[in-house]
Amino acid sequence: MGSLAYREDLEEEKNSEFTWEVQANNQAYNSQFKEKVFLCWQRKKYKKNVIHTAKYNVFSFLPLNLYEQFRRFSNLYFLLIILLQSIPEISTLPSFTLLVPLICLLTIRAIRDLVDDIVSRDEVGAG
Numbered sequence: 001m002g003s004l005a006y007r008e009d010l011e012e013e014k015n016s017e018f019t020w021e022v023q024a025n026n027q028a029y030n031s032q033f034k035e036k037v038f039l040c041w042q043r044k045k046y047k048k049n050v051i052h053t054a055k056y057n058v059f060s061f062l063p064l065n066l067y068e069q070f071r072r073f074s075n076l077y078f079l080l081i082i083l084l085q086s087i088p089e090i091s092t093l094p095s096f097t098l099l100v101p102l103i104c105l106l107t108i109r110a111i112r113d114l115v116d117d118i119v120s121r122d123e124v125g126a127g
Contacts, residue, residue: 054121056114065110078102 023029056064069075082102086095 055117061110061114065113066106068113069106069109075102075106078105 070079078098079102082095082098085091085093085098
């Protein structure tokens, strides 16, 4: 008797107004969720369910990277020596002879961090 009631429930669900229809590849159906913004560019009506994992963005790259670079004691020591070499009374070398290698080192590490951040960006979730 239980299976008969179960079959009746299934038939009622099939005939009810609330049914699920999957239309994943129906372009006409899916185009209703896009709205025209400018000329032929389209923007989606709803946000995607995507998580971006990135350490930097356009505005925070330089300050955060410099902060991380100068947290290292060696870079801070190198900068202190350059500042001391810029004082003419105690200087033994011109200050640019130490400044150029520090700038090269910071640039190389910044490029490496930027490439790592771009490569390791993950998009997790359904879009």
